[in-house]
Amino acid sequence: MTAPARRQRRPVVLLRPVPGTSVIHDLWAGTKLIIVAAIGVLLTFYPGWVPILTVGVLVVVAARLAHIPRGALPSIPGWLWFMLFLGGLTATFSGKAPVIDFGSIEVGFGGLLNFLRITALSIVLLGLGAMVSFTTNVAEIAPAIAKLGRPLRSLRIPVDDWSVAIALALRAFPMLIDEFTTLYAARRLRPKQHLASRRARRKRWLIEVVDLLAATMTVALRRADEMGDAITARGGAGQIAAAPAGPKARDWITLAIIVLVCGAALAVELTVLPTSSAPT
Structure with missing residues (x-):
């Protein structure tokens, strides 16, 4: 009998939109950035359960709505589940309220609830960033x-230069990840030498790290040179930030929906929950 095939893990895919069109894809990139910034501020000052669940x-x-397939999500490694379990178990030992009696033993679940709330907050923020990555083209x-950033130009802030730098960094990031992956795979295919002493193995490992870093810098410089030639051929770096773009009717409707939903969640968090949790 043949051994069962090992299930291949889905890698993390960043800054590459999911193909297709949808209402979320058609939104202006600035609208998505405003929503992410506003929700980030909301969850920073009011990281309660109601805002987290609402977001x-x-x-x-x-x-x-964006038709994001389940296969676009990366696989969760087993060690991460173990770390979450270990973190929750450790947080349970804090013994904060609420306290539940198990016979003669009292266990406080306040630390565990705080740990779960922080974990949920992290997952929500990662999902929010992933939505922008899955539905937004880097060129936008x-x-x-x-x-x-147009209002900041009156303060002599180089907004255009900043936007071009951010755009180039976002464009180069996926390419560099692919190049690093290829270099690492090529390194693993090299025949391994059998070294008897631990000192020789450590020295060989350091040499391979230096070689890998040198190859990585060479690839990054080559990619930068190619990108510079492409930008020059298309009219210079100023053309990157000069593309016409702006909000439309669907963007204003989306912003209004986000404001109403997040405002209602904040109102419930500040009024209903403190009243219901007050001692009688």
């Missing part, structure tokens, strides 16, 4: 940043 529901609804980021 989580918004992320799930947006993923359904620079014009959006330049338009949103």
